[in-house]
Amino acid sequence: MHAFHFGCRRLILSALLLWAGRLAADVPDTYLYRITYRPAATRLTVQLVLPERFYLHFFLGDEKGRAALSDPVIRPRNGRSWQPVLSGASMNLRPAEAGDTLVYTYDIQTALDSDARYRDGVYYLPLEQILWRPAQTDSTEDILLDVRVPANIGVSLPGTPLDGHRYRLKRMPYDWPALMVLGAVCKNTFRVASTRFHICVPVTLSPQKTDSLLHWLTYNAKSVAAIYGALPDPDVQIVLQPRTAREPVPFAFVLRGGGPLVLFYIDPAYPMQAFMADWTAVHEMTHLLMPYIHRRAAWLSEGMATYYQYILMARDGRLDEQTAWQKIYDGFQKGIRNARQRPLAYLADNMNRLRAFRAVYWSGAALMLRADVAWRRADPASRGLDDFLAALRPLTRRQQRVYGPEDVTLRAPVSLSDLYAQYAGSDSFPVTEQWLARLGVLVRNGRVILNDEAPLAGLRRAIMKTRP
Incomplete structure (x- = not known):
């Protein structure tokens, strides 16, 4: 999110x-x-x-x-x-x-x-x-x-x-949400490509759990950076806030004020295997590759992060190709059920009120899949959305305002805005089972079977492969 x-x-x-x-x-x-x-x-x-x-x-x-x-x-x-x-x-x-x-x-x-919060000796304060x-x-x-x-108090802030x-x-509008963490926390740092990640962890976590969580974060950061070999910003803050939940990472979001910051709510009682199998970290870190986009265009920002979450887990070896496509197909079905045959533009404009998050996110992911396929077909040397995100890097680094789709889609070989316009007023989902079959993604009673003889099977496999 x-x-x-x-x-x-x-x-x-x-x-x-x-x-x-x-x-x-x-x-x-x-x-x-x-x-x-x-x-x-x-x-x-x-x-x-x-x-x-x-x-x-x-x-x-x-x-x-x-x-x-x-x-x-x-x-x-x-x-x-x-x-x-x-x-x-x-x-x-x-x-x-x-x-x-x-x-x-x-x-x-x-x-x-x-809006301030206090938990286990730590204050979470809205810097704005x-x-x-x-x-x-x-x-x-x-x-x-x-x-x-005082010497026994830890601090975490965005920026450098x-x-x-x-x-x-970072030079950004004064009213963008930001976070100051103050209290019983310790800080760790790791580097991926040219980006330093500054990790804020409550001291209540054991050293062993902290080391495991740092491995989890590093692994996901490397997966995202592998899209084009880097991340836009030189510094990223990550804040871990423990709580009891029904899953290892029940909620997370990105803040941009003063510099990028990702806040993860985590339940440290879960084993590391559960964290590694969770898609939340790779989803949130994918947001870091894009500039701050207006909430009404969540089909683009959230659609991009949702599209990549299982693709990157396949590229880094956590999922095999069939499982990744199964999860993508299952996500499409969740989006269709949540949409309830309502037009995408209506859902996007009223997403919070209608609780239409799955519909907008997965419709956006379907649009990203169509765009990725179209760009790769138009230019066999292209890496589709990977190249698109790489082209956005300068814009993301110097962003001074909130962008709309028109500000970023002009860099695309196929206009994402035009693609969205084709489905904005329709209650039809952007991807059908017949369309997926051309990629060699066959669906039998809800189960995905890969067909390597399909016309676009090679392109399907290329989407799941990391940059050489």
């Missing part, structure tokens, strides 16, 4: 372009937030020295965080402190100057009544509700976090760790 951005607030253009003037040369060039945590008070104190050039309007990414924030003050370099004007999640800094310090506190106990920040930053500006906590307590957030 992918956590999505629901649109930035409408901002007055003149406010966005209104800068405070340049002052002394000793003022820092970055937005450097110093966040201090005092466990006894369960509060964060946030300080920001305003840089040489800054927007006069700051915002919270989510207005719900306003209740947990005490009234901020501006401490000038010279003169008396004063309170900026607040309006909902907006703050007017006029007449602050470069070098002045914005100071406020975030009450964690109050935040627990909203903590940082007052400009609505946008340009290519010359950085947002740095300097987090000071710079040293023991500083982080650089």
Whole structure:
């Protein structure tokens, strides 16, 4: 599942372009937030020295965080402190100057009544509700976090760790959801291709279980990176949150604010064989290969991740080809039953309200299969969707806004938007058993049998093979 951005607030253009003037040369060039945590008070104190050039309007990414924030003050370099004007999640800094310090506190106990969570000595805090920040930053500006906590407290944040307590957030819209983890956690790091994965694990897990989970994550990250040999971002945060469940990974999602982060809810009581057989990790990590796409286009983002989840498990040896196609076919049937003969566009636009997740996800996966086959047929040297995702890498790395299908499908040999349009108003599922038979995927009483004499059997086998 992918956590999505629901649109930035409408901002007055003149406010966005209104800068405070340049002052002394000793003022820092970055937005450097110093966040201090005092466990006894369960509060964060946030300080920001305003840089040489800054927007006069700051915002919270989510207005719900306003209740947990005490009234901020501006401490000038010279003169008396004063309170900026607040309006909902907006703050007017006029007449602050470069070098002045914005100071406020975030009450964690109050935040627990909203979106913050506490479990087994660990706080999971929505970072977009903590940082007052400009609505946008340009290519010359950085947002740095300097987090000071007691020695026995662990911290995990998105972005790039710079040293023991500083982080650089990726330049992204201020209101994209993000996560700060604070408490009894330890951190581990592994590298796949050129990407560093920073893993946040509660100290309640045994060293043996932690090592096993790191193996599970590394294995899945390598499977996803093998699509084209790399991942878009240099740093990815992964947070593991234990809980009791009926399966090893009951839920997971990706957040993009400040940099990519994947949160996995896990039940560590399950053996490692159950984790390795689970598709959730490879599904969520596939999202990292695509830019942030609007929720109304879940048929594309979730369809892509759903399409690849069993293909990658076949490529890395966890599934044989017949089992992978059986699981894909079974998924198509789940999508058909969940759709209940309702048009795909209607289901996609109302997915949450209708609980039509399987219908949209698996209809999207069927569209991805059709696209993959079409591209490989058009160009025998093509690797279809693998090449498409590789072409998206620069766009994913530099993303500054939420994209729609039209922003990414133009890179495809066959337009995914046009393919979607063929089925958007129809209650017909994009893939039929007759169409699958041309690939050599025969269905007899719900059971998949592979036919290597079919016209497109070679292409079917190629889809399940990793890049040489």
